[in-house]
Amino acid sequence: MSNPQKLSNQSRWPRLFDLLQAPFVALDRLMEAHLPPSMNPFAQTGALANVSFIIAAISGVLLLFWYSPSVHEAWASLENMSALGQLTRSVHRYSSDATMLLVLFHAAKLLFASRFSGPRWVAWVTGVFSLGTLWFVGWLGYWLVWDSRAQSLATISARLVEPIPIFTDPLSRTFVVNEAVSSGLFVTVFFFHMLIPLVIGVAIWMHISRVARAKFLTSKPMGAWLGASLLAVSIAFPALSSEQADMSIKPAFETMDWWYLFPLAVADRLGTGVIWTAAFVLGLLLFTIPWTLSRKEPEKAQVDLNRCNGCTNCANDCPYGAITMVPRTDGRPWELEAKVDPNLCVGCTICSGSCNSAGIGIPSLPVQDKRKVVDQWVDQVQNDGEEPLIAFLCANSAAGDFSIDENGVSTELPGFRCVQVPCSGWVNPITVERALRRGAKGVLVVGCGCSDPPFREGVEFTQDRLDAKRSPQMRLEKVDTSRVRFILHPRGDLVSMLADIDAYRTDSLAKPSGFKVQPKHWVKGVLVAATLSALVWAPSNMASLFEADPSPELVLSLKYRPKVEELCRPATEEEKAKMMRHMKSDTICERSRPDVNVRVSVGPSVVHQATYEPHGLASDGPSFALIKIPVGEGEHQVKIEVGHADRWTHVKEAQLVFRQMERHVFTFEEGVWTLSSPNSPRK
Numbered sequence: 088m089s090n091p092q093k094l095s096n097q098s099r100w101p102r103l104f105d106l107l108q109a110p111f112v113a114l115d116r117l118m119e120a121h122l123p124p125s126m127n128p129f130a131q132t133g134a135l136a137n138v139s140f141i142i143a144a145i146s147g148v149l150l151l152f153w154y155s156p157s158v159h160e161a162w163a164s165l166e167n168m169s170a171l172g173q174l175t176r177s178v179h180r181y182s183s184d185a186t187m188l189l190v191l192f193h194a195a196k197l198l199f200a201s202r203f204s205g206p207r208w209v210a211w212v213t214g215v216f217s218l219g220t221l222w223f224v225g226w227l228g229y230w231l232v233w234d235s236r237a238q239s240l241a242t243i244s245a246r247l248v249e250p251i252p253i254f255t256d257p258l259s260r261t262f263v264v265n266e267a268v269s270s271g272l273f274v275t276v277f278f279f280h281m282l283i284p285l286v287i288g289v290a291i292w293m294h295i296s297r298v299a300r301a302k303f304l305t306s307k308p309m310g311a312w313l314g315a316s317l318l319a320v321s322i323a324f325p326a327l328s329s330e331q332a333d334m335s336i337k338p339a340f341e342t343m344d345w346w347y348l349f350p351l352a353v354a355d356r357l358g359t360g361v362i363w364t365a366a367f368v369l370g371l372l373l374f375t376i377p378w379t380l381s382r383k384e385p386e387k388a389q390v391d392l393n394r395c396n397g398c399t400n401c402a403n404d405c406p407y408g409a410i411t412m413v414p415r416t417d418g419r420p421w422e423l424e425a426k427v428d429p430n431l432c433v434g435c436t437i438c439s440g441s442c443n444s445a446g447i448g449i450p451s452l453p454v455q456d457k458r459k460v461v462d463q464w465v466d467q468v469q470n471d472g473e474e475p476l477i478a479f480l481c482a483n484s485a486a487g488d489f490s491i492d493e494n495g496v497s498t499e500l501p502g503f504r505c506v507q508v509p510c511s512g513w514v515n516p517i518t519v520e521r522a523l524r525r526g527a528k529g530v531l532v533v534g535c536g537c538s539d540p541p542f543r544e545g546v547e548f549t550q551d552r553l554d555a556k557r558s559p560q561m562r563l564e565k566v567d568t569s570r571v572r573f574i575l576h577p578r579g580d581l582v583s584m585l586a587d588i589d590a591y592r593t594d595s596l597a598k599p600s601g602f603k604v605q606p607k608h609w610v611k612g613v614l615v616a617a618t619l620s621a622l623v624w625a626p627s628n629m630a631s632l633f634e635a636d637p638s639p640e641l642v643l644s645l646k647y648r649p650k651v652e653e654l655c656r657p658a659t660e661e662e663k664a665k666m667m668r669h670m671k672s673d674t675i676c677e678r679s680r681p682d683v684n685v686r687v688s689v690g691p692s693v694v695h696q697a698t699y700e701p702h703g704l705a706s707d708g709p710s711f712a713l714i715k716i717p718v719g720e721g722e723h724q725v726k727i728e729v730g731h732a733d734r735w736t737h738v739k740e741a742q743l744v745f746r747q748m749e750r751h752v753f754t755f756e757e758g759v760w761t762l763s764s765p766n767s768p769r770k
């Protein structure tokens with residue numbers, strides 16, 4: 088059967104996306120059945136992420152009452168906080184985790200619902216940007232505790248950025264002795280941790296700039312649930328530091344916050360290269376989704392000036408702010424006319440539902456023509472001696488994939504003449520009234536019924552228009568609306584939809600009565616909040632999988648620039664021939680910075696011997712080395728020799744006791760030796 092009216096999903100693989108979306112739809116249905124709309128997290132994922140982010144930002148600012156952003160005082164300032172400070176810290180930690188959870192939830196939900204194509208690319212791209220920067224802020228936040236987790240973060244961050252050729256002195260050398268960790272670097276991290284949330288704020292503003300009446304804040308009950316859940320988790324599981332960062336002790340921690348610190352485990356197991364590759368590939372895939380996964384640009388609404396009387400209804404209702412009212416251009420007696428910005432229009436057709444005079448809509452679904460077609464169907468069915476029933480089926484509803492022929496007949500919906508529409512918002516009350524007046528025995532509108540519909544406000548507006556609560560209103564006094572029903576069934580909800588339709592046929596489908604909040608809903612609400620809290624808390628305190636090798640370590644951090652040397656050798660006859668007359672010489676001399684040789688011995692054995700070339704574009708800078716050598720437990724004689732050519736010019740010897748997890752770090756910087764050893768055995 089042909090399907091001329093089919094308004095297919097805008098993503099490239101609609102079947103796959105339906106499959107991915109199914110669990111979200113099922114959970115959303117479950118919530119809708121058991122909770123009032125104001126307490127359904129699926130209805131307000133963006134707002135939830137936003138409110139959680141705001142809580143994180145406010146608690147972060149409040150933390151400044153207790154926290155000292157200095158590498159020497161940070162850890163102690165957090166350890167010695169008052170109970171209120173500790174609570175603020177925990178709320179900051181868990182609200183940051185909740186933000187990540189909720190942003191991922193929001194993004195996955197919109198991705199699987201294919202809400203990324205056409206003009207939504209702006210929301211998509213700024214969303215991905217916010218997600219990346221949010222993660223970065225969290226990663227930086229964990230530095231600020233300056234505990235052993237932060238120590239690992241710092242070391243891995245250094246390894247990550249070292250390949251970028253802007254650091255002359257390898258950053259890893261900063262994190263081998265406590266004295267080398269610069270206060271400046273720490274303050275820079277602190278500064279970015281405070282500044283980047285402002286950048287995210289700007290990104291979110293752009294994110295919702297193409298959405299009219301964005302649900303920026305949650306409903307009050309939902310906000311209260313979120314706040315209470317965060318408080319409960321914060322009291323039950325206070326955020327704690329691990330041991331103070333100490334570069335002479337290998338970092339070890341049992342748990343870590345996987346919401347932000349997962350790269351630690353990845354880098355530890357697979358190396359930093361994997362992180363760069365994954366970040367690049369994932370970033371590219373995510374940022375380009377609006378173009379790679381969209382099948383086609385949505386059809387854009389157009390205004391028919393012959394019908395538009397400038398009433399402003401459509402401009403007020405468009406959920407994407409795509410319509411503006413402009414001065415009349417055609418000399419007709421009205422002051423204004425509607426104008427659609429095709430760059431903003433997503434083709435939802437909610438404006439068609441707003442316009443009583445059929446003055447606006449997408450070209451493939453002209454309202455006035457459809458009204459006439461419905462008239463003909465009603466006449467035909469009546470002529471056949473049957474009762475005409477008309478159905479308007481939202482393309483995102485469970486009936487969205489029904490095959491419908493040019494006469495509106497669908498084998499999947501016998502007894503009805505059907506019109507498929509992109510959104511139930513297309514259905515204008517006049518269209519329904521006209522069908523009824525023509526003789527239709529009933530009009531059924533099937534909407535998608537998600538708590539956050541693909542076209543945002545289409546379901547709500549249609550319900551209100553049919554209930555005569557929103558302009559343009561159904562004129563209840565003019566027609567008998569007893570057989571007008573608006574039922575909501577998202578994709579996949581076929582069985583329940585067909586049951587409703589059967590009930591409709593036998594006239595036993597009750598009108599929805601609305602949700603009356605009862606005490607049991609509060610109990611269910613607590614269960615949902617507890618589940619969300621558990622989802623926030625569990626990854627936040629999961630085993631780190633970060634296994635430090637307990638064997639003691641001998642570390643040498645070297646920066647050495649031996650004097651430039653002149654090396655002379657006899658010139659060959661050929662070279663002499665090429666020399667200018669006044670520069671003739673028997674020898675050729677070249678000046679260069681020599682390579683640095685390093686030899687490390689523990690007891691009688693040489694455990695490391697290598698040569699390090701000078702850095703710098705002209706290879707005349709210092710040589711750098713960061714050498715980590717596992718050493719057996721116990722007391723050992725250590726000897727480190729540094730030199731060039733065949734001379735050992737600098738030698739350092741020490742008798743050292745090596746204990747598990749500890750490091751003795753020799754620093755050799757431009758001729759000066761320093762030895763940093765752990766003060767006391769680790770508890």
Ligand code: HEM
Binds near residue numbers: 133137202214301303
């Ligand atoms: C800090 C992070 C984020 C916040 C606070 C946030 C918040 C919001 C809000 C309040 C809306 C408007 C919802 C409405 O009223 O219908 C929205 C829409 C949207 N968000 Fe996000 N969002 C964030 C991250 C993301 C991410 C990571 C993505 C995807 C990668 C994303 C994709 C979208 C899209 C595509 C829309 C438009 C939906 C539509 O027009 O139908 N957002 N977001």
Ligand code: SF4
Binds near residue numbers: 399445
């Ligand atoms: S609703 Fe119709 S008549 Fe009113 S401004 Fe829009 S197009 Fe014109």
Ligand code: SF4
Binds near residue numbers: 388409
């Ligand atoms: S179809 Fe109409 S209501 Fe929908 S975005 Fe376009 S102009 Fe706005």
